[in-house]
Structure formats: structure tokens, C-alpha cells
Amino acid sequence: MKYLIASRVVYDTEIGELTIPGSELAEAQKLTHTANSILSLLIASPGKVLERQYLLEEVWESAGHTGSSSSLNQYISILRKTLTSLTDIEESIIVVPKVGFYFSADIDVQLLEQPYAPLPDVSRPRVMPPRKTLPLGYIAAGVIILALVAANIWAWNPPISHARYSSLTDIGKLEKCTLQTFEHLSQDARTRLYEVLLAAQPDLKDKCQKHTASLLVNIQTSVFYGGRGRIFYSFCPLDSENDALAYCENHYAFNWKMK
Structure with missing residues (x-):
């Protein structure tokens, strides 16, 4: 094959x-x-x-x-x-x-299914110099960041009905923070998630004790099992007067590993 x-x-x-x-x-x-x-x-x-x-x-x-x-x-x-x-x-x-x-x-x-070869550029007869490209891992990281920024925008202005965001689910509580994700997590991953978050930012528990907040989380599966991977979470406190988002703190690491 x-x-x-x-x-x-x-x-x-x-x-x-x-x-x-x-x-x-x-x-x-x-x-x-x-x-x-x-x-x-x-x-x-x-x-x-x-x-x-x-x-x-x-x-x-x-x-x-x-x-x-x-x-x-x-x-x-x-x-x-x-x-x-x-x-x-x-x-x-x-x-x-x-x-x-x-x-x-x-x-x-x-x-x-058949031999693979890059398609030739027949539209340009002259030879072009090689173009430097970013490593694939950085490109993937950029795509994830854009997707999660879009998620923050959605949090501020949620649409009435949008299939893409219909799978956002609550996965637990950390003090006064409600943990949410767009990803499907196994029960084992949900248990390990708290350990990863507190290792990434030890003062997060204190923040969640002081503020009622939404905590949007996206963690690559490899991190839960001791490997390196991407982690992202957005800490969004709620305004106590109108129960609306006050602001969001975004935290991202590309090649993070539990110590």
C-alpha cells in the first residue's frame, strides 16, 4: 500500500x-x-x-x-x-x-490508489525560486487559534441557531468556573483535564474561586497521556450585574508537556 x-x-x-x-x-x-x-x-x-x-x-x-x-x-x-x-x-x-x-x-x-506526483505548473514557463513555507505544525496551530478566536466571538454574540456550535458542552466545574469544550472527551480525559489545567496555570483555581466564569478548553489528546501537544483555554468572567461576559483571557501553548 x-x-x-x-x-x-x-x-x-x-x-x-x-x-x-x-x-x-x-x-x-x-x-x-x-x-x-x-x-x-x-x-x-x-x-x-x-x-x-x-x-x-x-x-x-x-x-x-x-x-x-x-x-x-x-x-x-x-x-x-x-x-x-x-x-x-x-x-x-x-x-x-x-x-x-x-x-x-x-x-x-x-x-x-494510484502513483502520486505533484501537479506541474503549466501556466508559468519560467522557473520560479523555491518558496519558504512554514512547518506544518505551525500552520495547524494557526488554524486552531483562528477557530478558537471565532469561538470567543461567538461567546460574545451567540447566534440564535448555528449547527457548527451546537456541540458545545459543559464538561464539569472548577470552583465557580464552568468548563466547556467543542471536542468529545472520554471520561478518563475529563478526569485528567483538571490536572492539566492546574499544571499549566496553578493560580487558575484561585481565579475560579473569586469569579464566576466560563472556561472554554481545547487540549490535544497526547497531553493527557504524558506526551507533548497543544493546549488552549479561555477564561471568561461573567459580569455579576447582568450575567454577561465581561472579558476573556486567552492562554495557548503549542508544544506543551506535563512536568
């Missing part, structure tokens, strides 16, 4: 190669048989956690070899470095401590 990763890298599972079509770096990144087996399993189900024991059985034991957690960790580290060098994305394979690994669902992965 062939996959297009992050709209840039072609991954051929049959021969274990990673290439960037049309790039000046024509030489393909060749994976070892073991590394290729691990990546092909992870990328087939982005966002799904594959347990360590499952990977050891599928990659090593099925081939008649003996694997170990340390060997698995080494191959995961090699794969992450290889993917980062090609995509500029650091958190491509997420570690779930004491459980396993998963390929980040935030990275666009497409199954290619």
Missing part, C-alpha cells in the same frame, strides 16, 4: 520507503524490515492505540524472533526522527506510557 502523509511524503509499505515527490532530495528514506512493519501497523489506524504486546507479537514473534520493549522503543524513536526530518512534525507517533503507541490523528494520512 501507499500512503500520502501530511500532503507531502509518500510512504510505500511494500518496499519500506519514504519519499517526497518533486523534492530536490530525490533519495528515498529506506526503512529496515522491522521499522517498516511497525510503521505500517501504526499508520493503518491513525489515532488508535496499539498495545506494546500486540506490536511485539505482530512484528517479532510472528517472524520467529524475540522482541523486547527496549527494542520497540528504539525503533519508535528512529521512526519519529525519520518522519520529523521529512514533515517537520515532531509528534508523529504518540507514546501512551505503559500502554503502547499510536500514529497522530492530527496528521493527514491518505491512502493512494
Whole structure:
């Protein structure tokens, strides 16, 4: 099978190669048989956690070899470095401590049905100099910031009916603050959410004791399991006289990790 990763890298599972079509770096990144087996399993189900024991059985034991957690960790580290060098994305394979690994669902992965090549620019005959582009991770961060700014605007002027914002749900309370999110969170993630928020800003609990407020939260799943990821929350106190939003304090971190 062939996959297009992050709209840039072609991954051929049959021969274990990673290439960037049309790039000046024509030489393909060749994976070892073991590394290729691990990546092909992870990328087939982005966002799904594959347990360590499952990977050891599928990659090593099925081939008649003996694997170990340390060997698995080494191959995961090699794969992450290889993917980062090609995509500029650091958190491509997420570690779930004491459980396993998963390929980040935030990275666009497409199954290619036919050979992929960048479309030539036939409208301009002259050769244009290469254009510098921002790393994909920063672009994704910018999109999230714009979306959350739009959410703040909505909070000040909520529409009477809009399907896009119909999924905003209350997920709990922190003192006088009502926690809300547009994302679907598991019960385990909701429990960990309080720990993450208070680690990111220890004085948030004091703020919520003093003020009745709405707390809009968006936290990348990897953060809940000890990995790095994006976190955002908007602290919006309510005016006690008319129960309307007084102002909002927005807090954002791109590559944050629990200490």
C-alpha cells in the first residue's frame, strides 16, 4: 500500500520507503524490515492505540524472533526522527506510557490508489525560486487559534441557531468556573483535564474561586497521556450585574508537556 502523509511524503509499505515527490532530495528514506512493519501497523489506524504486546507479537514473534520493549522503543524513536526530518512534525507517533503507541490523528494520512506526483505548473514557463513555507505544525496551530478566536466571538454574540456550535458542552466545574469544550472527551480525559489545567496555570483555581466564569478548553489528546501537544483555554468572567461576559483571557501553548 501507499500512503500520502501530511500532503507531502509518500510512504510505500511494500518496499519500506519514504519519499517526497518533486523534492530536490530525490533519495528515498529506506526503512529496515522491522521499522517498516511497525510503521505500517501504526499508520493503518491513525489515532488508535496499539498495545506494546500486540506490536511485539505482530512484528517479532510472528517472524520467529524475540522482541523486547527496549527494542520497540528504539525503533519508535528512529521512526519519529525519520518522519520529523521529512514533515517537520515532531509528534508523529504518540507514546501512551505503559500502554503502547499510536500514529497522530492530527496528521493527514491518505491512502493512494494510484502513483502520486505533484501537479506541474503549466501556466508559468519560467522557473520560479523555491518558496519558504512554514512547518506544518505551525500552520495547524494557526488554524486552531483562528477557530478558537471565532469561538470567543461567538461567546460574545451567540447566534440564535448555528449547527457548527451546537456541540458545545459543559464538561464539569472548577470552583465557580464552568468548563466547556467543542471536542468529545472520554471520561478518563475529563478526569485528567483538571490536572492539566492546574499544571499549566496553578493560580487558575484561585481565579475560579473569586469569579464566576466560563472556561472554554481545547487540549490535544497526547497531553493527557504524558506526551507533548497543544493546549488552549479561555477564561471568561461573567459580569455579576447582568450575567454577561465581561472579558476573556486567552492562554495557548503549542508544544506543551506535563512536568
